[in-house]
Amino acid sequence: MKSDHRLPLRRTVLRLATGLGAATAVGLVVADPGTSPARRPAGAAGSQAAALRTRPLAYRLRPMTGHTPPRYRPAAPPVRTRPFEQLTDIGHAMVLTFDDGPDPLYTPHILDTLRKHDVRAMFFLCGEMANDNRDLVRRIADEGHTVGNHTWTHPLVTKLSRAGVIEELGRTSDVIEEITGAAPLWYRAPYGAWNRNSFEIGAAMGMEPMAWTVDTLDWTVPGTDTIVRRVRRGAGPGVVVLSHDAGGNRSQSVAALRRYLPQLLDDGYRLTVPRR
Numbered sequence: 001m002k003s004d005h006r007l008p009l010r011r012t013v014l015r016l017a018t019g020l021g022a023a024t025a026v027g028l029v030v031a032d033p034g035t036s037p038a039r040r041p042a043g044a045a046g047s048q049a050a051a052l053r054t055r056p057l058a059y060r061l062r063p064m065t066g067h068t069p070p071r072y073r074p075a076a077p078p079v080r081t082r083p084f085e086q087l088t089d090i091g092h093a094m095v096l097t098f099d100d101g102p103d104p105l106y107t108p109h110i111l112d113t114l115r116k117h118d119v120r121a122m123f124f125l126c127g128e129m130a131n132d133n134r135d136l137v138r139r140i141a142d143e144g145h146t147v148g149n150h151t152w153t154h155p156l157v158t159k160l161s162r163a164g165v166i167e168e169l170g171r172t173s174d175v176i177e178e179i180t181g182a183a184p185l186w187y188r189a190p191y192g193a194w195n196r197n198s199f200e201i202g203a204a205m206g207m208e209p210m211a212w213t214v215d216t217l218d219w220t221v222p223g224t225d226t227i228v229r230r231v232r233r234g235a236g237p238g239v240v241v242l243s244h245d246a247g248g249n250r251s252q253s254v255a256a257l258r259r260y261l262p263q264l265l266d267d268g269y270r271l272t273v274p275r276r
């Protein structure tokens with residue numbers, strides 16, 4: 001880990017001690033049990049201090065191939081066995097989500113665009129990135145966006161032990177709560193790879209699992225036009241859009257948001273975040 005200090009997991013232990021009934025129902029969100037969330041990888045290496053950052057992070061994302069999140073026998077209610085993939089019964093609305101940050105090069109530009117159009121979004125943060133960029137985490141929360149948990153180091157959760165999942169999710173929830181004053185209520189598995197341990201442990205920590213409907217695949221750096229086209233073609237009531245604000249050069253993601261966001265608003269879409 002890049003951090004020089006380890007945050008205590010006291011709050012995590014307390015959350016787990018409440019048992020697996022800590023997760024609450026989400027009135028506006030529904031999962032499609034017949035489909036799997038889109039698959040994509042995203043890196044989450046820690047960033048340098050914001051004052052020292054002058055270029056994109058050096059690491060590159062690499063595609064996962066042949067991975068399909070496994071199915072598990074149903075766990076005891078209210079633990080979920082599928083992530084939420086879309087919103088329902090909210091009219092002409094969509095949700096924009098950004099993974100892997102915050103990054104001092106790209107996240108501020110995304111926040112500026114969202115603020116310009118008075119739009120709220122969801123940011124699924126990696127703990128080590130949040131720990132290195134605390135002022136950005138505060139800005140995300142202060143401007144009314146939803147802060148979610150995307151694990152500490154962006155591992156393949158399905159390869160972790162139960163203790164490993166607790167460590168990854170718990171440390172991230174702790175640092176988010178330490179920075180913003182509130183623990184996250186949502187989490188997203190890196191690579192869209194979920195398993196029973198992650199569902200149960202997330203529920204015990206009071207979080208609901210959120211996947212996505214439309215994957216922009218912006219991590220492949222396909223070009224701004226392509227990202228815009230994917231969002232516009234996938235737009236629809238209840239759609240959850242996946243993009244990234246860290247993990248590589250995200251200048252195309254920033255430019256694409258500046259184009260498609262006003263277009264979605266002109267089409268009558270309301271950009272919102274789920275309520276719990």
